Amino acid sequence: MKLSPSPTPDRLLQAVAAGDSVRVVAATTTHLVQEACRRHKSWKTATVALGRTLTGAALLASSLKTSERVTIHIEGRGPLGTITAEANAQGEVRGYVQHPQTDVPLRPDGKLNIGAAVGKGVLHVIREGGFEIGLMEAYRGSVPLVSGEIAEDLTYYLSSSEQIPSAMSLGVYMEAGDGVVGAAGGFLVQVLPGADESTVAHLERTVAAAPPITEMVRAGATPEDLIREALGELDWRPLAERPLKFVCACSLERTERLLVALGVEEMQSLLAEQGQAELICHYCNAVYRLSADDLQRLIALETAG
Structure with a gap:
């Protein structure tokens, strides 16, 4: 994979492909996940789970209008407890995990066991509009957690609750030292009405073959690079981009x-x-x-x- 120079700030890019029948969003979120880790003093497992949820919220918020926001609330029965992430149309993201000083034994393959840390439970997605002018309108969708790995759960939510065939990939890489986020990011691919079967089959192959998000971002991948990996040889065009940052509305x-x-x-x-x-x-x-x-x-x- 040929990589572009990696920009310092976190960034999100929206695009369409295959005659506008496919929507794709990609983001790098290393810095905002590091900021969340610093603020909450979270351990590795908690940071990865929270970081994936923050990145997922940023991806979902990419389609919002100015006065809208989206909240992901995970009610897991594992040792991490609940996880909440909120993002708005300006690229401002914030969130927390109920028990940030939590780790669990590694999986047999040596990787962090996020699914066990989250546990079984329910995923809620709340979309709100008009909160800046006091006119609250909310849509709430809920599905059971299918794995606790966050990306699979959000993919299931989009496909079952919002009826949009989707594929999401999320990743957070923790360096050897505690509290150091080496890479974070993700992409979301959605098939829109009008997509033909060959396009869907192609996407199934390319998404499955894409390298892990953390591997790509650690190597310097930009959102453009993530989109290329997700779409393969499909032609695409960018629509909009925005910086991403951990920002809290408290005062x-x-x-x-x-x-x-x-x-x-x-x-x-x-x-x-x-x-x-x-x-x-x-x-x-x-x-x-x-x-x-x-x-x-x-x-x-x-x-x-």
């Missing part, structure tokens, strides 16, 4: 609004019992501490109103 202002929503009595209880309030964002692990003066100010504003 001190949002934290104060959350406290206010709890009510005056709850804030008074926090003030009397703890003398302060401390809230931790699940998505990015940021800690927000509000002093006694802050609580008194919020209480005064609410009682005055």
Whole structure:
């Protein structure tokens, strides 16, 4: 495989092929997965599982409009617990795993056993629109986990719940040292109405023959390279691209609004019992501490109103 020079930032590329009867999206996500690992202090198995889910969310979000977002929520019964990843149309991705300091024994082939760490359970995909202007419209689809390996589960979801024949490949490579993400990325291929049988057969062969995502990204593959491997000799044309980054929407202002929503009595209880309030964002692990003066100010504003 001839590789292009690998760009430093993470990037997502959308394209169509075979007379616009095939949609393909590819992304490199090494840096955003590394940032998630750093924020959550996650161990190898947890980082790989979360990284695959973050990358999957970025791929699903590629078709969103400006004020839309998609959330993947995995309710696994394995030691990792739940995994949640959210992405929007601007390429902003965030997420967390319930038990980040989790590892499990390796598989017989020496690879990380993500399926065992996730366990059996349910995969939910929530698509929301209008959240930026307060007009929430949500579509929720759920399917049983088929393997816990994330890519297979998302492929099954797209084919069964959204009725779109799809193939997804995701990968995260961890270096020998703890907490170092060597490579991450993925691609999504979807067959649209109008695709002929020969195109479908060709895609089945090329997707199955594509090298592992981590192998390609470690070698310097760009999203363009991933698309070429997924499509083989099919002609394709790019549609749009965007940078990807781990970004969380939390803030001190949002934290104060959350406290206010709890009510005056709850804030008074926090003030009397703890003398302060401390809230931790699940998505990015940021800690927000509000002093006694802050609580008194919020209480005064609410009682005055």
